[in-house]
Amino acid sequence: LLLLGSICVAFIAVRWSAPSFNKESLKGARVLVTGASTGIGEQLAYHYARLGAQLVITARRGNVLEQVVSKCLEIGAQRALFIPADMASPSDAESVVQYAIEKLGGLDYLVLNHIGPSPYRMWDGDVEHTRWLLEVNFLSYVQMTQKALPALEKSNGSIVVVSSLLGKMCGPFALPYAATKFALNGFFGGLQHELAMQKSNVSITICILGLIDTDSAMEKIKGYINMTAYPAHEAAWHIIEAGASRQPETFYPWYTFYACLFRDWFPYLRDQAIQNSYTYNPQVNK
Numbered sequence: 001l002l003l004l005g006s007i008c009v010a011f012i013a014v015r016w017s018a019p020s021f022n023k024e025s026l027k028g029a030r031v032l033v034t035g036a037s038t039g040i041g042e043q044l045a046y047h048y049a050r051l052g053a054q055l056v057i058t059a060r061r062g063n064v065l066e067q068v069v070s071k072c073l074e075i076g077a078q079r080a081l082f083i084p085a086d087m088a089s090p091s092d093a094e095s096v097v098q099y100a101i102e103k104l105g106g107l108d109y110l111v112l113n114h115i116g117p118s119p120y121r122m123w124d125g126d127v128e129h130t131r132w133l134l135e136v137n138f139l140s141y142v143q144m145t146q147k148a149l150p151a152l153e154k155s156n157g158s159i160v161v162v163s164s165l166l167g168k169m170c171g172p173f174a175l176p177y178a179a180t181k182f183a184l185n186g187f188f189g190g191l192q193h194e195l196a197m198q199k200s201n202v203s204i205t206i207c208i209l210g211l212i213d214t215d216s217a218m219e220k221i222k223g224y225i226n227m228t229a230y231p232a233h234e235a236a237w238h239i240i241e242a243g244a245s246r247q248p249e250t251f252y253p254w255y256t257f258y259a260c261l262f263r264d265w266f267p268y269l270r271d272q273a274i275q276n277s278y279t280y281n282p283q284v285n286k
């Protein structure tokens with residue numbers, strides 16, 4: 001037990017003693033952020049802007065992106081541009097990366113954050129939705145990575161992948177979404193190995209997030225679970241810090257790290273705890 005305890009303490013200490021983050025390194029950095037019209041992506045854009053980065057942001061709604069870009073310029077971005085795109089379309093995913101590289105003259109950070117809307121309820125057997133969501137939440141990430149890698153190799157750049165605790169632990173009500181997040185962790189975790197084995201200078205940071213107080217998340221979980229949601233601006237800052245210090249994996253808020261650490265220790269108790277944490281009533285929640 002003592003040995004096990006020591007290993008845990010050492011592991012936790014290593015996990016939290018992340019390399020420090022040099023804010024100056026982001027001044028003028030060329031950054032592409034996806035899903036930046038709302039939520040965590042919008043907050044990512046504002047933080048990068050305050051740090052003086054050069055930004056290209058994307059999502060589907062051009063009118064909303066235009067407002068985010070104006071605010072980014074007001075608060076300190078060296079440059080800020082937007083390109084509307086639908087990540088369900090493979091050609092859109094490619095052209096966004098091409099646009100960013102052309103306009104910024106290269107790329108230092110590819111921040112993959114967007115998700116398509118998906119219902120929060122018992123799985124209703126809709127296979128088409130799962131297929132579409134895999135395209136938006138997963139395949140577009142792979143495609144953008146493939147397109148951006150040569151530019152990132154040139155700049156010693158970084159890929160930041162925004163994932164979820166639901167990509168590490170199974171839970172109810174968001175099956176297609178969770179499947180796309182498991183796919184991201186599998187693909188980008190494997191790519192980390194391959195890049196390291198090839199002595200590549202491109203870093204990948206996988207961000208494991210718990211519940212964050214974005215409008216879309218709050219709307220979804222209403223009536224299903226009572227749980228503290230952490231602020232989107234703090235989550236965004238944590239993501240930027242982890243990306244800039246080239247951490248392979250990062251967790252926000254704190255409990256996500258421990259949930260992953262102890263995930264497989266007591267599977268029966270874990271599953272009971274997960275199922276009991278929801279206020280599900282078959283008569284009310286269809």
Ligand code: NDP
Pocket residue numbers: 034035036037038039040041058059060061064085086087088112113114115116117136162163164165209210211212213214215216217
């Ligand atoms: P939001 O729903 O607030 O934002 C999603 C973004 O993606 C919007 O900018 C939206 O803009 C864009 N988007 C939606 N569909 C498409 C599409 N087809 N093509 C291109 N862009 C699209 O999400 P959050 O901010 O809550 O989440 C951000 C990230 O954090 C996600 O990867 C999510 O999985 C992760 N996360 C969030 C958690 C939370 O509790 N909020 C918990 C764990 C992880 P538009 O509509 O203009 O296209």
